[in-house]
Amino acid sequence: MSDIITVRNLVEVYSDGTKAVDDISFSVQEGEFFGFLGPNGAGKSTTIKILTTLLRKTSGTVTVAGYDVVKQAADIRKIIGVQSQETTVDGDLTGRENITLQGHFHQMNTDDIKKRVNELLSLVGLEEAADRRGRNYSGGMKKRLDLATALVHKPKILFLDEPTTGLDPQSRAAIWSYLEKLNKEEDITIFLTTQYLEEADKLCKRLSIIDAGKIVASGSPIELKRQIGADSIRISLENCQKDGPNAKELIKTMTDVTEIIDSEECLTVYAKNAGLLIADIVRALDSSGIRIASVTFSSPSLDDVFMKHTGRRIRAEDYVKAPSTMGGRFGGRR
Amino acid sequence: MTLLSDTRYIFIRYLTKLVRTPILLFFSLFQPLLFLLLFTQLLGRLSSFPGILPVGVSYLSFATAGIVMMNAFGSALQSGNSIVADIDSGFLQKMLVTPVNRPAILLGRLSSDAFRVVLQTAIILVLAYALGAHVTTGVVGILLIFFTLAFFGLAWSGISLAIGMKTRSSETVFAIGGVITFPLLFLSPALFPISFLPKWVGDVSMFNPVSYCVTATRALMINGYQWSTILPAWGVIGLVAVITMSATLYQFRKVVS
Numbered sequence: 001m002s003d004i005i006t007v008r009n010l011v012e013v014y015s016d017g018t019k020a021v022d023d024i025s026f027s028v029q030e031g032e033f034f035g036f037l038g039p040n041g042a043g044k045s046t047t048i049k050i051l052t053t054l055l056r057k058t059s060g061t062v063t064v065a066g067y068d069v070v071k072q073a074a075d076i077r078k079i080i081g082v083q084s085q086e087t088t089v090d091g092d093l094t095g096r097e098n099i100t101l102q103g104h105f106h107q108m109n110t111d112d113i114k115k116r117v118n119e120l121l122s123l124v125g126l127e128e129a130a131d132r133r134g135r136n137y138s139g140g141m142k143k144r145l146d147l148a149t150a151l152v153h154k155p156k157i158l159f160l161d162e163p164t165t166g167l168d169p170q171s172r173a174a175i176w177s178y179l180e181k182l183n184k185e186e187d188i189t190i191f192l193t194t195q196y197l198e199e200a201d202k203l204c205k206r207l208s209i210i211d212a213g214k215i216v217a218s219g220s221p222i223e224l225k226r227q228i229g230a231d232s233i234r235i236s237l238e239n240c241q242k243d244g245p246n247a248k249e250l251i252k253t254m255t256d257v258t259e260i261i262d263s264e265e266c267l268t269v270y271a272k273n274a275g276l277l278i279a280d281i282v283r284a285l286d287s288s289g290i291r292i293a294s295v296t297f298s299s300p301s302l303d304d305v306f307m308k309h310t311g312r313r314i315r316a317e318d319y320v321k322a323p324s325t326m327g328g329r330f331g332g333r334r
Numbered sequence: 335m336t337l338l339s340d341t342r343y344i345f346i347r348y349l350t351k352l353v354r355t356p357i358l359l360f361f362s363l364f365q366p367l368l369f370l371l372l373f374t375q376l377l378g379r380l381s382s383f384p385g386i387l388p389v390g391v392s393y394l395s396f397a398t399a400g401i402v403m404m405n406a407f408g409s410a411l412q413s414g415n416s417i418v419a420d421i422d423s424g425f426l427q428k429m430l431v432t433p434v435n436r437p438a439i440l441l442g443r444l445s446s447d448a449f450r451v452v453l454q455t456a457i458i459l460v461l462a463y464a465l466g467a468h469v470t471t472g473v474v475g476i477l478l479i480f481f482t483l484a485f486f487g488l489a490w491s492g493i494s495l496a497i498g499m500k501t502r503s504s505e506t507v508f509a510i511g512g513v514i515t516f517p518l519l520f521l522s523p524a525l526f527p528i529s530f531l532p533k534w535v536g537d538v539s540m541f542n543p544v545s546y547c548v549t550a551t552r553a554l555m556i557n558g559y560q561w562s563t564i565l566p567a568w569g570v571i572g573l574v575a576v577i578t579m580s581a582t583l584y585q586f587r588k589v590v591s
Contacts (some may be wrong), residue, residue: 036562056591074433080585082431088424092351104343105432133354208493 003027004157004189005034007052010060012046012237020046022213023060028191037202037267037302039314043213045085048161051191052082065156072118079104081155081188085162087142091135095145098134099152106153113152117169120148121214140171147178155231158182160192164199172199179203195314197302209306212301228300230258230310231274233281236265238291250284265294340435344442345449348416352450362412363454363567366405370379373397373525386530391556395467400524402458403544405482406451407519410490410512413447414498421502426589436588436590442489442581443495451487452480467555475554478564482554486547494580499585524548546570 005028012021021043028034049055049066050329053073062069064076094118103113121127125145129137137145143163150158163179164172181204182188194200200207201221208218234251237243244266251260251269256277259270271277274297285292291316306314352358366569374394387396412493420426457474469475474565493514498507519525521538522545528536539545550567553560 014394054427054430075432077433080431082428084424084427086424090347090351090425092354097350101343101347102428102432105340105434107339107431107433113521319376 002030004065005053005191006061006063007047008061010047010050010062011058012043012050012055013058013090019213021050024208024210024213024215026208026215026218027276028189031187031189033182033203033205034191034192035200036191036210037195037197037200037204037207037208037209038193039195039312042210044195044210045161047210048082048084048159048193052080052159053077079149079156079159081153083150083158083160083163083180085165087139087146089134089137089142089145089149091133091159094131094133095121095137095148096130098145099149102149103152108153116152116154120151121188123151123176123181124148139176139193139299140167142321143167143171143175144178145311147175151182151218154186155188157189157191160190162193162195164194164196166209170319177204179218197314199303209302209309214263217305224302224305225300228270228304230270230272231300232298233269233271233274233278234265234296234298235267235269235281236293237267237285238293240266243290246288247285247290250288250290251281254284256282265296336433336435337438339443340438341441344438345445348443348446349449352446358412358451359415359454363405363457364408365400366454367461367576368400368486369401369404369525370394370458370465374465377478380530386527388556390569392466394462394465395542395556396464396527396552396559397525398467399460399548399555400519400522401462402455402479402483403486403524404515404519404552405454405458406487407490407515407544408511409450409454410447411507412471412497413443413491414494414511415509416443416498417495417505418502418504418507419500419587421499424537430590431554432441439590440495440586444491447491448488455480455483471554471558475559479551479554481573482547482564484569485575489543489575489578490573492575492582496509496578496581496585498587499568499582518542518544522548542576543570 005023007027008025010021011019012023013019024043024047036047040045040090046055050057050062050069053069053076056070065079067075069076085114090101093101099117099120100113101118108116121130124147124150126144127140129141134142134145145162164175167175179190179192183190192203205260206218206220207224209224210216217227219227234248239245240275244262248260248267251257251267254277256272256273257269261270269277269281278295278297282292282295297334303313306312336347374397375396379391381391387393417426420497426439449491470575471478494507497510498504519583522542522543523531523539531539545591546563546567547570550564553563553580
């Protein structure tokens with residue numbers, strides 16, 4: 001398959017001197033579900049704004065569907081759909097009117113728009129709410145409507161800037177299933193940015209991890225996790241302050257342990273075949289009179305990958321702790 | 335032509351927003367109506383003093399021209415808020431990633447502003463008529479009044495749009511709007527005849543574009559087709575429009591690129 005997005009040595013320096021994007025290169029293949037994973041302020045939105053012709057790059061080459069992002073911006077706008085980080089729904093217009101208006105902006109004819117609007121309303125499950133005003137929609141419904149407006153002209157490429165940030169888990173799962181459907185059934189190339197590990201892991205066929213304007217790692221989620229090469233065992237002790245150092249000494253000498261670090265729970269042990277090691281650890285700590293509060297075992301996650309490359313964990317903004325009515329009912333004015 | 339069709343869609347969007355939040359219409363009509371219903375009562379006896387108002391003209395008839403002017407001012411200065419709202423909500427950006435015709439974004443807004451000025455002027459004129467103020471030039475005169483005020487409104491929309499795009503703050507648009515409106519109205523014959531005002535105000539009013547516009551509107555209401563007042567007023571409005579629209583276009587280019 002051929003590349004539909006190519007980015008070479010892209011740099012974006014803001015007028016205040018901040019280097020938001022620092023010499024990144026990557027490409028996305030046609031039909032691919034590609035993602036940028038990184039914390040707030042990593043340069044994800046900046047990159048999307050450049051790719052979607054909203055922001056002028058400082059230097060580098062960027063092409064989308066073969067069109068130059070500066071010289072052929074008008075051609076690009078015809079074939080892309082964009083959902084920005086802020087949910088942009090006109091609250092005074094109904095759901096149907098919001099989508100219809102976007103159809104007009106894409107110079108579609110009225111009959112096509114009507115048909116497409118109905119398709120989209122059913123795709124995102126908003127048929128019932130279609131003729132209510134946007135301002136009465138819940139947060140999740142607004143996001144779904146926003147997604148629908150980005151799809152009205154059947155774009156070849158869909159850009160999604162943190163499409164589920166601030167959503168409750170239920171709404172998030174719904175968005176995920178629409179996106180997978182779009183990618184598989186309508187063959188849309190999707191470029192997504194996210195700060196959620198599970199989101200990147202679940203949706204993206206390939207992703208780049210971005211931090212402080214630089215790409216620190218790229219590959220499929222499986223490849224990236226394989227690079228870590230070790231499972232992790234997180235141990236929390238009843239009295240971490242007192243027993244922590246002793247426990248660390250005891251575990252350090254065991255075979256297969258590649259690394260042991262102090263972590264939030266108390267200790268995190270990286271090891272090959274960690275599953276087999278758990279019994280040894282428990283036995284050793286027990287016989288030294290160190291009381292264990294809990295032991296969790298996990299295969300490498302994208303968080304570990306991020307940790308390995310940046311020394312930090314991704315701290316995603318917490319889910320909005322929405323009242324349970326937010327799922328499908330009306331959340332009132334924002 | 336995508337310019338025309340896109341302008342139409344954006345015009346319809348703003349109109350829909352206006353119709354669905356009638357409270358906005360109420361608030362922007364509140365002040366002119368207060369003047370029409372109350373202020374004209376307070377000063378109603380002006381017409382009984384000889385030499386202040388033209389013979390046979392009630393203060394209500396005289397002030398109505400100034401009040402529709404005040405109204406055009408008010409709604410034009412709200413225009414900038416709508417663009418600030420669209421920038422803040424991300425809606426402008428959402429438009430800009432589509433192939434929508436760029437100038438249509440401005441034209442759609444401006445045409446809805448003009449429509450709103452005409453609508454509000456019509457409401458005020460109907461009420462004024464009910465109170466006893468007639469437009470002597472009849473239907474054609476009313477249409478010319480609409481034209482003059484809509485044109486004036488567009489010229490002033492330019493100021494608030496430019497400020498809105500520059501500062502991206504609706505507070506600033508409101509503050510500056512408030513600061514400009516009243517001095518310009520009071521330093522013109524909008525509410526009082528020039529002969530009644532101190533000499534320096536009369537002198538200053540010669541340089542106030544509002545004076546020309548209000549005099550032309552008043553001529554159409556009270557005196558008839560005085561082209562020697564109407565045409566210069568259009569010229570002055572045109573001049574203001576060129577300046578404010580240049581500022582708006584300049585800011586718009588910066589926002590769009």
